[in-house]
Amino acid sequence: MTFPQTPLDVRVELGIGGAWTDVTADTYTRSPITITRGAADESSSLEPSTCELEFNNRLGKYSPRNPLSPYYGLIGRNTPVRVSVPGPESYLQVDGSATSYARTPDTAALDITGDLDLRIEATCDWNAVSGQALLGKWNSATNQRSYLLRIGAGNVYFNWSVAGTASIFVQRPLPGLPRRAALRATMDVNNGAGGYTVRFYWATSMAGPWTQIGDPVTVTPTTSIYSGTAPLEIAPQAVSGVPPMRGIVHRAEVRNGINGTLAADFDARARPAGSTGWTDSASRVWTLGAGAAVNDRAYRFVGEISSWPARWDVSGKDVYVTVEAAGTTRRLGQGKKALESTLRRRIPSAPSLLAYWPLEESDTADTLAYSPVAGVEPLQLSGVDWAGDDTLGGSAPLPTIKAGSTLSARVPATTVTGWQAEFVYYLPTLPAVQTEVLRLGITGATMRTVVLYASVSATRLEILDAEGALLGWFNLTTASSLSAFAGKWNRLAIYSGDYGGGTTLLTATWRDVTTNVRYYLSATAAGTAQGRVTTVSAAWDSLLEGMALGHLSVFSTPGTGAVGTPPTTLIYDGADDGFLGETALARINRLGGEEAATVDLAGRGSDAPALSTRLGPQRPDTLLALLEEIQDADGGILYERQDRPGLVYRDRKSLYNQPVALALNYNATGEVPPPLEPVEDDQRLRNDVTVTRDGGTSARSVVATGPMSVQPPPAGVGPYDEALTLSLYDDSQPAPIAQWRTHLGTWDEARYPTVTVWLHAAPHLINSILGMDIGDRLQISNPPPWLPPDTIDQHMLGYTEVLDQFGWTLSMNCTPARPWQVGVVEDSLLGRADTDGCTLTSGVTAGATSVAVTSSPGPRWITSSVFPAMFPFDVTVGGEVMRVTACTGTGLAQTFTVTRSVNGISKAHAAGTRLSLTQPMRAAL
Incomplete structure (x- = not known):
């Protein structure tokens, strides 16, 4: 028998000692399990999911401080809990780890060198920014690359190799997919026109029908696929730079030929929960990694129990614990610490970073600016207005200099030669005479000092030896370059490079933070190595008063040594303006990657074919405030997951015209x-x-x-x-x-x-x-x-x-x-525009089938003689829906032939009653 004739199989599990423990037998049914999720009523704010439970505590098992409890020391604040019911079918659960996969060994049937058809049906985060390897026969480490289907940053990719060493790939932007969907890639290695063709498709399931994603990718010449020895894997483990997928896999197929013979037929839907291996219909033998599992549960809540209030009746025989578990948002909302600026968060991740000083101190700072890099001494900065400028999108407030301001900092020693120094600045106007902007001290080379100057007539780069003699210099006098040096936020980098023949190239480049346009100033010095930066300093006079600067860093990465080439380290890119112009989904995905240790965050939707809302700069604020800022601007929905702890942002476009x-x-x-x-x-x-x-x-x-x-x-x-x-x-x-x-x-x-x-x-x-x-x-x-x-x-x-x-x-x-039903061009229902006003010319009876209408101010309705294919369509008059089967008249006064009572309403209507399309086209935002 099935529910409701037999009790509902509700399962409650606690995360105890790193494993899920079934505690259903201790969960009282006298108090039903109550779960709340999403917004209450029409509230738009993010609210924590909750789950109310009651545990039998007669034996003291659920008293965290009871030493006789088998869970002593294992339960307490934020103990994980999940609640599930039987699902409609089994599935393969993979968690993105190195032991979470399904695998079948290499065999001749899988060594497909010609036309290929890959398919997978899964429930996952299709727009994961870090990418996910879905299905393939691929091992980058051993040069056994054959074929691979993967996703990443809103795209679907098909990779293959001709010789097993080099990877070739094609891609298409993913549309907004439902949570459960099927992806497919076909490869025609010889399309008969001297090339190969790859097509991508999606469907709601592998049963189809398949919808093509974008145009076919056709390239010359023909190609082939490497016959390698790697196993076929779901959630492939050995793809360089692409992690294995995380989510649920329902089915997967590999076909020899497009719509060809099944070479592998993975289907978890009918497998018993707990299965660790089986043979599929194509005789492939599948085994699961230790981190993968076949499951048949549908999870209704996953959260944390933050408190365990023990209670009992007066007799002391009824002892129980009533808890309210909560989702991720509750924990995130407890802390009020703002995320640091995008530059402060991004720069320390550069592997070549030697020293970094954000200069984001408050307006009460004295002369020291700390470094978040271990082992780097504070920077000395005197005579400035701390926190004097807050106009750079990627930064907290930065200092502005005054006449007599000085800067000095020491850079930790390194054995690496070649370097790059960089900072952001805003110089209101160029000084009238040549003025020092920054000075770098060098060791390990004949050159000992590099100085950058600026004036209305030139920007100048000087290279000096230990005695102060010039080894090289250059003046840049181009008007456009000089104009670009001031009056805007720029990023200035000075870096060395090997110019060949014992000569070092020094380059200064400034890049407009908003437009990304870059300008170059280069000078060469013969007879000197590149050396290493040991100090950064400056002494400014009144000519640079008002200049704001910050995020000063030094890297152990030289440039290419070619004139006019950008610096090697580009860690500032995007972060300097706070990722201005980033789309809502891109910001969600980026924050999800940056804050992976704090919250599991994913986007649902797509930036193809239309972008989600482009955002302003990300300023320092709490994570929840930043997420709600995205939601407010884009108009989508931010909510908690139900399958695992985490948050999902569903973009506005995913709400349009839903099935x-x-x-x-x-x-x-x-x-x-x-x-x-x-x-x-x-x-x-x-x-x-x-x-x-x-x-x-x-x-x-x-x-x-x-x-x-x-x-x-x-x-x-x-x-x-x-x-x-x-x-x-x-x-x-x-x-x-x-x-x-x-x-x-x-x-x-x-x-x-x-x-x-x-x-x-x-x-x-x-x-x-x-x-x-x-x-x-x-x-x-x-x-x-x-x-x-x-x-x-x-x-x-x-x-x-x-x-x-x-x-x-x-x-x-x-x-x-x-x-949320918005216009679709050339759609028979959603592609019709309404008039700007239309009324009944005269009254009609309940049974009349000829209706006179007048449009004012217009435009008039299309006529059935000119546009017969556009009929019929529905209009609403006084709450009654009529189906217009014909329209005559070439002026604003026209006559409809109608079928009445389409919605079950039929009544008389007076002259002047408004008439409008039942489903008028509304332009999407």
Whole structure:
């Protein structure tokens, strides 16, 4: 028998001693397990998931300080906990580690040298920035490279090798995929036109249908695939620079030829949980690494228990512990430490770094600037205004110099010759006469000093020996270069290079932080080695007063020695302007990589074919504040995972035109029990929105007419204004964002704060519910007659789930989905634009099939004689949906031939009643 005739198999596990321990037998059923996840009601703020549990503690097992407990010393603050129910099928769980894989040995059937077809169906983070190796026969370390399917940074890649040594690859941007999806790559090694062709596809499952990703990749000449000895692996382990995948694998196939013979047929769906190996339908023998497992559980909550309050009744016989576990957000929200500036976070990761001084001290600093690099003495900086400039996107406030300011710092000794010194600066104007900007002390070479000067007439680089005599120099007088040296934030690098013949090349280059344009000044010195930097110093007079500078560093990496080539170490790139212009998904993925030790963070969506919102600079702030800043600017949803501790950001575009994830029928038993209560309120009503770019311009959008406009009742609802400042890339963004927010804020439809499903009464919905996630779309057909007849169409923003032995209830917090149905060019439903106003010319009866309409101010409707293929389409008049089968008339006054009562409503309508497209095209943001 199955649920609900038999008890629901709810499993509760605690992470004890590094392993999951089943404690279901100690979990009381008298208090149902209650899980909350996502947003409550229509709140847009990130809220921790919670899980309420009660443990039987008669034996003191769940008292952390009880020495008689078998868990003594193993449970306490932030003990991991997870709750699961039976899933619809088994799957392979891989965790990205070196022992987490499925493998079958090399065999002749897998040594495919001609046409190839690779397929995999998985549930994973498709846009993981670090990349993931999915399926392949590949070992970089032993030069046994054959074929490989992988993803990374929003792209899908197919790699192959002709000889096993060098890797060839092609790629295409990934579209926004659902959590569970199938990827496919086909290789035609000889396309008959003197070349090869690679195609990529995706589908919701390996059953298809397959949708091609981008155009085919066709290259000449023909190619072949190396017949290597590496095993075939799911989550390949030996791919240089690409970690193995992390997630769930359902199926995978390797085919000899496009749509050809199965060479491998991995299918975990019917394998018993705990299986460690089997033989597939193509006679491949699969074994699992120790870190991989076949599982059949669907996880409803993964979190941490932060406290263990022991309780008992007066008799002392009923002893229990009631806990509320919480998700990752609770722990992240406890600390208030801001992440450091992007430069401060990025520069110390350079492997060649010798010394680094951020100079981000507060305005109360004296003369010392610390270094985050171990063994580096503080820098001496006197006579400056500390924290005097806060205009560089990639930095906290930096000092500005005054007349008489001095700088001196010592660089740790190194045996490596060749070097690079770099810093960021803002010089308001060039000095009238030649003025020293920076001085470097050198050892291990004839040259002992390198000095950079600047003036309105030239930038000058001098190379001096121990006596102060010139070994080499150069003046750069180009007007464009001089102009670029001042009046903007620049990054200045000075570096050495071997010029050949015992001559050293010294280069100074400044790079505009915003435009990335680089300018060069080079000088040569004969008879000297490159040496090593030992000191950095400067003594500034009034001519450089007001110059801001910071993030001074020295690296043990020389340049190429060729004139006009950039420095070797480019660690400042992107971080100098705070990653200005980075997309919302790219920032999520970058932060996920940088903060991997703190939180498991992933993006859901795609920057192809359209980008997610481009952001302003990332300034120092807490991680949660930075994540919410991304959410606010892009308009997506940030929420906690349910399969493992971590966060997911779902970008705005992934909410557009979604397929229906859960289809409910009001008349079906248990599918939509009470309460189903539409709410007509003003909780999210906004008809006057002003958006300001942080540090830039503002734009305002006002809905001036219509039932949700700023007009006083009864013409409108009166003003509901909102003003917000967002982290945006440029001043073109506030206007469309303000318009989009008024579009959402004036959508004239009831919301359904709670849609409940009784899964014990409707168990056929369990698989659909298990496949849903935050932001997914649900519909309710056949609503009761006292509600509007249209299908109820909503997005799920969060839910409360109650699990009991014989009960399973899901109460979903919802918001209307229709405002997220956006225009698609040439789509028969979503590609139609409405008129700017249309009304009935005269009244119509309940049964009339000929309807006179007048468009004002226009444009008029298309006619069926000119555009027959564009008919029929639906219009709404006074709550009734009519299907227009024909339209005549070439002026603003026209006549429709209609089918009535498409939505079950048929009634008379008065002249002047508004008529509009039932599904008008709305331009996406």
